[in-house]
Amino acid sequence: MNTTGSTASTPILEVSEVSKSFPASKDVFGRVVARLQAVVEASLTINPGETLGLVGESGSGKSTLGRLVMRLTDVDAGRIVLDGDDITESNGPELRAARRKMQIVFQDPQSSLDPNWLVRDIIAEPLRAYGVSRADRLSATERLLADVGLEHAHGSRYASEFSGGQRQRVAIARALALEPNLVVCDEPVSALDVSTQAQVLSLLEALRDRRNLAYLFIAHDLAVVHHISHRIAVMYLGRIVEVGPADDVYNRPRHPYTEALLSAMPNPKPASRRQRILLTGEMPSPVDPPPGCRFQTRCAHAMDLCRRVEPELVAYGDVEVACHLHDTGPELAGASVTEISRGRSAGSAAPAS
Amino acid sequence: MSSHASSAVDPVLQIEDLAVEFITEHGWLTVVDGVSFEVGRGETVGLIGESGCGKSVTAMAVLGLIEQRSGRVSRGCIRLDGRDLLALDSREMREIRGRKVAMVFQEPMTSIDPAFTVGNQMVEVLRRHLPMSRSQARQRSVELLDRVGITDPHRRIDSFPHELSGGMRQRVLIAMALSCEPDLLIADEPTTALDVTVQAQVLDLLAGLQAEMGMAVLLVTHDLGVVSETCERVIVMYAGEIVETASTDELFARPLHPYTAAMLASLPGLHPDEPLDPIPGIVPPRHALPPGCWFEPRCEHAIELCGSGHPTLVAVGGRSARCLRADDLRLPGVGS
Amino acid sequence: MTIADHDMSSTAVESATTESRRARFLRRFRRQGWAIGALVFLVIVAISAIFAPWVAPHDPLSQSLTDSFAGPGSEYWLGADRLGRDTLSRLIFGARYSLLAAAQAVLVATVLGVPIGVIAGLARGKIDAVASLVADAVLSIPAIVLALAIIGVLRPNLTNAMIAIGIVYAPRLFRVVRSAAISVREETYIDAARASGVGMLTIARTHVIPNVLSPLLVQISLALGFAVLAEAGISFLGLGVQPPDASWGVILGQGTVKLEEQPLLILFPGAAILLTVLAFNVLGDGLNDSLGREIRRE
Numbered sequence: 001m002n003t004t005g006s007t008a009s010t011p012i013l014e015v016s017e018v019s020k021s022f023p024a025s026k027d028v029f030g031r032v033v034a035r036l037q038a039v040v041e042a043s044l045t046i047n048p049g050e051t052l053g054l055v056g057e058s059g060s061g062k063s064t065l066g067r068l069v070m071r072l073t074d075v076d077a078g079r080i081v082l083d084g085d086d087i088t089e090s091n092g093p094e095l096r097a098a099r100r101k102m103q104i105v106f107q108d109p110q111s112s113l114d115p116n117w118l119v120r121d122i123i124a125e126p127l128r129a130y131g132v133s134r135a136d137r138l139s140a141t142e143r144l145l146a147d148v149g150l151e152h153a154h155g156s157r158y159a160s161e162f163s164g165g166q167r168q169r170v171a172i173a174r175a176l177a178l179e180p181n182l183v184v185c186d187e188p189v190s191a192l193d194v195s196t197q198a199q200v201l202s203l204l205e206a207l208r209d210r211r212n213l214a215y216l217f218i219a220h221d222l223a224v225v226h227h228i229s230h231r232i233a234v235m236y237l238g239r240i241v242e243v244g245p246a247d248d249v250y251n252r253p254r255h256p257y258t259e260a261l262l263s264a265m266p267n268p269k270p271a272s273r274r275q276r277i278l279l280t281g282e283m284p285s286p287v288d289p290p291p292g293c294r295f296q297t298r299c300a301h302a303m304d305l306c307r308r309v310e311p312e313l314v315a316y317g318d319v320e321v322a323c324h325l326h327d328t329g330p331e332l333a334g335a336s337v338t339e340i341s342r343g344r345s346a347g348s349a350a351p352a353s
Numbered sequence: 354m355s356s357h358a359s360s361a362v363d364p365v366l367q368i369e370d371l372a373v374e375f376i377t378e379h380g381w382l383t384v385v386d387g388v389s390f391e392v393g394r395g396e397t398v399g400l401i402g403e404s405g406c407g408k409s410v411t412a413m414a415v416l417g418l419i420e421q422r423s424g425r426v427s428r429g430c431i432r433l434d435g436r437d438l439l440a441l442d443s444r445e446m447r448e449i450r451g452r453k454v455a456m457v458f459q460e461p462m463t464s465i466d467p468a469f470t471v472g473n474q475m476v477e478v479l480r481r482h483l484p485m486s487r488s489q490a491r492q493r494s495v496e497l498l499d500r501v502g503i504t505d506p507h508r509r510i511d512s513f514p515h516e517l518s519g520g521m522r523q524r525v526l527i528a529m530a531l532s533c534e535p536d537l538l539i540a541d542e543p544t545t546a547l548d549v550t551v552q553a554q555v556l557d558l559l560a561g562l563q564a565e566m567g568m569a570v571l572l573v574t575h576d577l578g579v580v581s582e583t584c585e586r587v588i589v590m591y592a593g594e595i596v597e598t599a600s601t602d603e604l605f606a607r608p609l610h611p612y613t614a615a616m617l618a619s620l621p622g623l624h625p626d627e628p629l630d631p632i633p634g635i636v637p638p639r640h641a642l643p644p645g646c647w648f649e650p651r652c653e654h655a656i657e658l659c660g661s662g663h664p665t666l667v668a669v670g671g672r673s674a675r676c677l678r679a680d681d682l683r684l685p686g687v688g689s
Numbered sequence: 690m691t692i693a694d695h696d697m698s699s700t701a702v703e704s705a706t707t708e709s710r711r712a713r714f715l716r717r718f719r720r721q722g723w724a725i726g727a728l729v730f731l732v733i734v735a736i737s738a739i740f741a742p743w744v745a746p747h748d749p750l751s752q753s754l755t756d757s758f759a760g761p762g763s764e765y766w767l768g769a770d771r772l773g774r775d776t777l778s779r780l781i782f783g784a785r786y787s788l789l790a791a792a793q794a795v796l797v798a799t800v801l802g803v804p805i806g807v808i809a810g811l812a813r814g815k816i817d818a819v820a821s822l823v824a825d826a827v828l829s830i831p832a833i834v835l836a837l838a839i840i841g842v843l844r845p846n847l848t849n850a851m852i853a854i855g856i857v858y859a860p861r862l863f864r865v866v867r868s869a870a871i872s873v874r875e876e877t878y879i880d881a882a883r884a885s886g887v888g889m890l891t892i893a894r895t896h897v898i899p900n901v902l903s904p905l906l907v908q909i910s911l912a913l914g915f916a917v918l919a920e921a922g923i924s925f926l927g928l929g930v931q932p933p934d935a936s937w938g939v940i941l942g943q944g945t946v947k948l949e950e951q952p953l954l955i956l957f958p959g960a961a962i963l964l965t966v967l968a969f970n971v972l973g974d975g976l977n978d979s980l981g982r983e984i985r986r987e
Binding site: 095125 | 883885886888
Binding site: 057165198220222227264265276 | 550577617
């Protein structure tokens with residue numbers, strides 16, 4: 001599970017310090033007076049064959065980051081490097097060449113397949129865009145149908161005749177048509193029932209292992225992300241607050257937000273239930289984020305420093321975390337939130353004894 | 354009706370042999386078939402299953418909302434506080450809805466009228482059911498908003514729904530549902546559209562309110578995690594009928610029906626280091642149900658006998674399961 | 690977990706609706722009795738117009754003063770006019786002018802409205818703003834007034850008049866197409882196509898146009914009805930088809946001259962116009978009901 005792809009080769013994707021904001025409101029003259037900061041200085045690296053899970057709640061900017069990587073939306077600042085090539089500014093033929101290497105699977109299988117098209121044509125659409133001959137398209141489509149567990153006969157139907165899970169299989173087949181190295185999965189199983197979700201997750205895992213695919217797996221469900229990912233990145237209000245190996249992030253969260261997110265997950269297994277940390281209040285608006293750390297308004301551990309200085313993402317071993325708690329003492333830097341709070345209360349109690 | 358786990362000591366809601374049909378291109382199809390259960394006073398019961406299993410239709414039937422969706426209750430009996438709901442005319446049913454039984458739906462935006470302020474709608478609900486002046490109703494609404502954890506309720510009461518976040522809208526809906534202190538609250542996927550941290554807040558709120566007001570809650574959901582953390586008893590539905598009922602602890606520790614066990618095995622995160630074990634295939638469509646057990650084609654424990662006769666819901670030591678092999682199978686639960 | 694398991698897992702395709710979109714349209718259209726009646730009527734009118742020389746019992750121009758104002762009978766089924774010309778034959782030949790003129794107007798409206806609508810809907814931004822502004826401006830001009838103005842500047846000529854009608858009608862098609870294109874653009878399959886390297890023009894052709902077709906067909910049917918009426922109005926005023934050629938509007942106009950002697954002379958052309966316009970509208974409604982989204986239940 002926790003075997004990170006080889007680090008010696010070039011990463012398939014390197015995102016550095018990428019930011020994106022959208023106009024949020026305009027004055028009467030049409031001038032933008034407020035901007036929604038969707039993604040702020042986000043950096044990610046994905047190695048070939050590796051799955052990076054990107055979790056966050058609505059408004060965290062995780063889907064925007066996925067669209068930025070896919071170049072469906074242009075970045076304001078930062079660089080996106082795909083397989084060694086900088087594609088931040090690419091357009092036209094260059095971008096078309098890049099798009100052979102990365103594809104996307106969307107959340108809503110209802111809206112991501114054109115209801116007027118036969119499944120076979122949907123899967124072949126990317127091939128047609130790259131001028132693959134009709135005969136080659138047909139044989140490739142048959143192979144892809146089989147790869148995602150659909151039958152020959154399914155190809156001659158309309159997607160609207162399928163269940164959600166089958167539609168998602170079609171979307172996966174389309175994404176694989178160009179044999180990409182990286183697939184951005186934007187909430188691919190969120191709209192599915194438990195049993196269908198498990199089917200699609202297993203399919204994605206099987207395909208990854210057979211084709212050495214790298215995934216940027218965007219989801220809000222930490223259990224799903226933990227299951228499929230090698231590493232996990234957590235976003236809050238446009239910023240990445242924690243990145244690390246999946247088991248580390250899941251079992252020893254370093255950022256108070258990650259800890260709260262994990263504790264809020266409903267867990268059917270009583271023994272592994274965590275102490276629930278109920279966050280107070282609402283997520284602040286990305287149009288007007290709080291000063292200092294973005295999470296300080298809801299953080300149980302917030303200190304004076306947190307209200308003034310925005311923490312940087314700092315590496316502690318394999319884990320990177322943006323939180324001032326780790327500045328409090330050298331012996332606690334990089335420890336989990338639980339350990340830190342235990343350590344701090346012990347520390348403050350020490351002089352008294 | 355045998356006395357198994359689907360009966361309650363002091364029932365608020367009693368459903369007996371309920372069947373609901375909808376008109377489709379294949380004619381009238383039975384979507385809910387022979388469903389019987391009870392919800393006791395102050396009890397929280399989870400009604401779970403995957404989409405299309407009939408859990409939401411069952412809830413709609415209790416609220417008397419089947420006819421307006423071009424369906425009909427073809428059989429059975431629904432009693433609320435001993436009163437037969439199916440015998441009521443639409444005016445009497447409107448009287449019951451909101452007063453005795455209230456509902457909270459999945460999509461908070463579509464359940465609130467976007468054209469009116471929160472306060473207008475709350476005042477209207479209160480005055481429809483209770484003898485209150487406009488200002489009394491408004492005062493009560495502010496209290497209710499405060500109770501469901503909306504900060505600054507005096508200001509928020511004049512907000513329009515679109516000015517509120519998803520979590521706040523769901524709180525407003527809960528406030529509206531609870532305004533007349535109903536005996537039964539039906540919550541249909543109340544937190545599915547919400548983020549996990551907001552979901553935790555809303556579930557916490559619901560549990561607190563229930564303890565305070567002593568109402569019964571029928572929680573309709575597909576989320577096994579939510580059920581395990583909030584419900585005392587669980588009813589599992591598959592393809593329109595109940596396949597298993599049990600107390601929550603028993604159900605998760607030792608499921609009796611292979612479908613329940615298979616759903617648990619499909620959950621990611623329970624055994625993170627093992628591959629998932631998905632249920633193969635899909636739920637059979639209503640017009641092409643298999644002759645025997647409806648789960649048989651997907652069941653890894655099926656024997657020859659399962660393919661011939663349709664099993665009945667059998668009581669097994671205080672709980673019940675619709676499986677021929679309920680006695681001899683030892684199915685894995687989530688363990689501890 | 691092996692791939693083989695997946696194969697198993699989806700063998701049972703939901704047996705839901707396996708009918709194609711065309712089959713579904715036909716199934717639903719068959720239930721629209723009035724629309725089918727309208728379609729049959731329009732087909733009969735169109736066929737008679739095309740084959741007028743063979744269908745018409747008389748030469749529409751041959752005069753016979755002895756039969757002036759003849760009533761309906763075995764010789765002249767619908768009677769004859771002041772010059773003894775057979776009304777039925779004149780109506781059949783007149784249908785050629787009326788329908789052709791309507792088709793001209795709708796063609797102009799389609800050629801202008803559809804491509805601009807697709808582009809505006811897909812491109813958004815300034816292009817959309819400008820196109821929508823122009824469309825609103827044109828829409829505020831009454832169609833007949835613009836047609837009369839153009840005829841005033843040029844000369845009485847049916848083609849000029851119908852181009853004017855087409856221009857004024859184009860914004861309606863533009864609006865329908867634009868809003869359909871906007872709703873299609875929000876679908877993620879457009880993003881999926883872009884992510885697969887499909888160009889915008891191809892996306893417009895393969896994804897947007899087919900989705901726009903249904904509402905467009907409905908609008909075209911309604912537009913044809915409107916154009917038939919507009920042509921009749923212009924020709925009635927003597928500004929369209931010039932005698933001795935006659936469209937339905939001309940026949941109606943000439944009938945009013947001797948209204949007191951033979952009121953039937955306005956009844957029949959009036960009925961032809963009324964029924965045809967009505968038929969286009971009923972057909973449009975029927976198409977709308979059978980092409981629109983089917984309300985589905987969980």
